Amino acid sequence: MFKGNTMFSYGYLALVLVFIYLPILVMMAMGFNESSNYELPFRFSLVWFEALGSNDALWRAGRNSVLLALMNTAVATVIGTMAAIALVRYKMRGHIVLQLLLFPPMAVPWLILATSMLIFFFYTGIGRGLHAMLLAHVALSLPYVIIVVAARLQSFGTELEEAASTLGATPLQTFFRVTLPIIAPGVAAAALFAFAISFDQFVTSYFLSPPGVTTLPVEIYASIRKGFTPEINAISTIIITVSMVLLLVVSRFYRFGGAR
Amino acid sequence: MTRWIAYGRRIVGMMAGLAMLGATSVAVADEVRVLNWKGWGTDEAWAVAEFEKQTGTKVVHDYITSFPETFTKLRTNPGYYDIVVLNAAFVEKAAREGLIQAVDPAMVANSADLYPDMRDTPQLNFDGKVWGIAWVWGGTSVTYDTEVFKTPPTSLDVLWDPAHADRVCWRDNAEDSVRFAALALGQNPDQPEDLDAIREKLRALKPQVKAFWKSGDEWLKLVAAKECDLSIVWTNNTEAAAVQDNLPVSFIVAKQGAVAFRDGLAMPTNPPNAKGAYAFMNYLISKEFYAGWVKIGGAPVSANSKAVEELPDSSLTRQVLTQPDAIKRLNFKGPLSDEERQTYLDLWQETKAYFAE
């Protein structure tokens, strides 16, 4: 490995990171610009952050988003982990069926999933709202949860679990004392993904949100299309900063490198 | 194990929170829900604050970017809205579909001051009932950049002038597109005789159009970013951009004419807060509200004969739109049948697809 090669490698990664972060940084900077129409030259101001304080709609949407993401994480992680265990540990006969079931949330464009749910929920009385969005988000998260947890389960043999049950542990005891500690990192990663999928999910929320009940992405899209001020930049800056800090904290406990 | 039960309890608690959140959003005591364009008067911060101070009623908004969207929202959210702002030409259609209910003008004291011809128009009065309160009227016309044009253009042909290629910001709306093409071709904008010619005229815009806009705010940001020499836009938005944002824009009523609209305030069927809706309607047509709107700049023309005095002679609206010879060239929108609307929509979508080729 000669030096030029390494420099090229790091240079390339740096360029990719610039591509990913440049617009985000510009967007953050514009939140501190005085002009409501993003006119330059740049004049530093905190007016948009102050205005944000009294923007009830955005705060309500933000609260909905967080609540929904937490609920989604809880539900999707629990039922997804259950399915993953059945798939890997119980060698389920119907597991091909489940694989087929898992495929659609990833292989059908979100737009189509969302509009079909809108029709179905609207005409069956399930209706729209946070509960409908929760239904949708969990469906979209399940494949990811199952795949991540199943991968973790597969990388460990069944010896420990068998030993536990030989020693007289009930299946539940075996699960909580043996299996769960082993797969905990996989479950944690799955939970993080489930949170991200819900928090960032726009398409299904958009079609399933009745007036007055929105999430952040829906509220932001409505603002972009119907009229907005750099308050959008201000709230985005806050979201990105908070999620960065949270993720950095989490990453201290869980290694993303998948170090083997 | 007990730890997991505790987690379970927390999850159940959170679900309860979620359910409660849903419940509170349905039944907030005293608020009026308005369905309107964003930045179209009813959501002015000072007005909403003033109305809340006077009556204790909060005003909340849901926004649309076209009247078809208004209809979709009324259909899919029955019993949710209290007031809907509707083009007078669409009121009858909304009533026939059962989307709005008749209003009682006696509950809107200020309606006595409305211009009789606007108040009593058959578009708002039919079947022996009143279906909407006349509110304002305004125009849709050609707006130009005053730094680019030293003398204002006079003809719609300027929109097709290669000198302004890639500099036209066009309203993304099937009806307005057809109407302006018809005006430019000398056809009747309400009943165009030759749709093929209109299709060709719109296609000829391809090299000209920089961007389409749907909301007034989108247009404002385009202008602020110096993307447009010329626009098709509502005249009061132009005035607001000039007065409130100091942007170099003004508008004309071209020799071929311009489009105009009358907006009314209607009441969706089974509103949750009819009393609040009447109170807010009464406030919206008051002289006081209009004076405030004029003061910030960019108000359309009030239907209230007493309020309209507030519109100063120096305003662009007075100087351009309401000049006697200009008024003669305005074409107030009439109703369209569902078939006509579908034809226009198909034509416009086809044209946009052609633009993207």
Add this chain to the structure above:
Amino acid sequence: MAREKRRWVAYGLTVPSYLWLAVTVFLPLIVMLYFSFLSKMPFGTAEPVLTLKHYKSFLDRDFYHFLTWRSVKLGFHVTFFCLIIGFPAAYILARKVHGRWREAILLLIVLPFWSNTLIRIFAWTMVLRTNGLVDQMVHAIIPGAPSVGILYSYPAIVIGLVHSFIPYMILTCYISLQAIEDSMIEAGRVLGASSLSIFWRIILPLSLPGVVVGVVLIFVPVVGAFMEPRILGGRQSIMLGTVIEDQFTEVFNWPLGAALSFILLAIVMAIFAACYPLLRNRMKLT
């Protein structure tokens, strides 16, 4: 007996997932298929009848074909650029960068997942527009250059979408690349293979599952994209996705929207079917 019991436990564990996906995916898709044959919205006093007219209007109108092609083309373009930019990045990360650097860079790449796609798309409007960041940079380097506002164009849509989907590609490629054992590459080298043929005959085939998953995860949502084209595309914004969105939010012609959705779905499935022989044996998810 025990086996019988194990089977019931397994069913019990999967039932919630089955039920959930049935209510959110399968029943809705079936109902939507039915809807696409209705003449009009079953609403108020309307009495819809079964008809093929929405499918027929798709066949009859050239602009629908054009828009479908546009949406598929957008899917190809975005996926292609994600792949040629993302794969090398994943390769470098997996094979050339180690230790804390690798972890840090990987974290930076996945971090945007936890922000907000919409915000990131919106951010590009400020970078690409006339007098925006790119324009100002060009002018700083070449004074007097014509303005380069590429906002409101097809390339702007592609840039925005590549930006929001590239972390998927880097991540999926990285996972399969870092799973390749060094010993395999060593073996290849010992047997005298050149770097290029090691790449083509060992690394690429072994990383293919990651590439395929990345391609699927990107291509599928992009084909149905409507928000990104609307925000970045200007007069180029019209796609099959935006037309479908209009049918649901504006025009209130859900049956037509449903028919267009199924046509789009059929095309996506046809593309997968065409690629299936290529991918067989590589799509083992569990």
